[in-house]
Amino acid sequence: MITQILIQSPSNPSIFKWLSSSGVDNSAVWSRKDHEENHSTSMRRIKTTGALRRLRQDARGSTAVEFALIGPVLLLFVFGTIELGLMMAAQHVLDDAVFMGSRTSKTGYVASTSTQTATVAAAIRKAAQPYLDPGKIVVTSKSYPDYSSINPEPFTDTNKNGVRDAGEPYTDVNGSGSYDDGKGTAGYGTGGQIVVFTATYAWPVSTPMIADLIATNGVRTLSARAVVRNEPYGTP
Structure with a gap:
């Protein structure tokens, strides 16, 4: 009877391998899937970080936002000055x-x-x-x-x-x-x-x-x- 044992990789604690009693490593498929999942997670993290960096560096629309904040106060000051002058x-x-x-x-x-x-x-x-x-x-x-x-x-x-x-x-x-x-x-x-x-x-x-x-x-x-x-x- 051949049994399988789940062991932890000494080089990478996040990887576990199935080892049969006959000494054959049956974890190739499992390790490949784990590698693909880790790679996919890393790529998503890189993409997210890059998107946030580009967003911080993108100054388009900043003028419109600034005017939306100070515009009403500026217009009130201008028209108020004209009103008082009249x-x-x-x-x-x-x-x-x-x-x-x-x-x-x-x-x-x-x-x-x-x-x-x-x-x-x-x-x-x-x-x-x-x-x-x-x-x-x-x-x-x-x-x-x-x-x-x-x-x-x-x-x-x-x-x-x-x-x-x-x-x-x-x-x-x-x-x-x-x-x-x-x-x-x-x-x-x-x-x-x-x-x-x-x-x-x-x-x-x-x-x-x-x-x-x-x-x-x-x-x-x-x-x-x-x-x-x-x-x-x-x-x-």
Whole structure:
């Protein structure tokens, strides 16, 4: 009876051989298959390593990936800068328009077949166009007898309600003998009076994130103020 014994190769521990009791080596076929499997595994490992090396060295498409990362931030910065520049220009135009309106008003000039209100509005409209829509400019004016009357006189808010009630102590800054609330009189006043012009303009903000930071519901309210003393027109 011939038996077979599985022995380990002394030169390669990963190879086992079948040896018959007669001393014949029957592992040739098995060893060949094992060699082929090891060779196939090594080739797959080499191919995988080579593919990874080529992938690391391949720079194609890197520009597109980099732009995808920094592009949105760059565009937001560019459009945000343009948006803020346009808004600053609008603020300058509004300041100039209010100045021109107050300058026209303080002289008491009234165009023929017109009124002072229409004359001042025409001066503001001329200075604002074409950058701003004159129809969206809201202008108010109040007149005061002197500069000290523009702001309300300081008082002690005894009941902490935010307004001066009768009987609460106050400082008579202008010496008029009565409390002056600084509310003024609507209009352009008369010769020698102080007139405060206030204008507002609803400026739309379109750039995302910028609108969330500086606007309310996509609108930034621009404001301008001018204080002038009327020339002594209408006096002999």
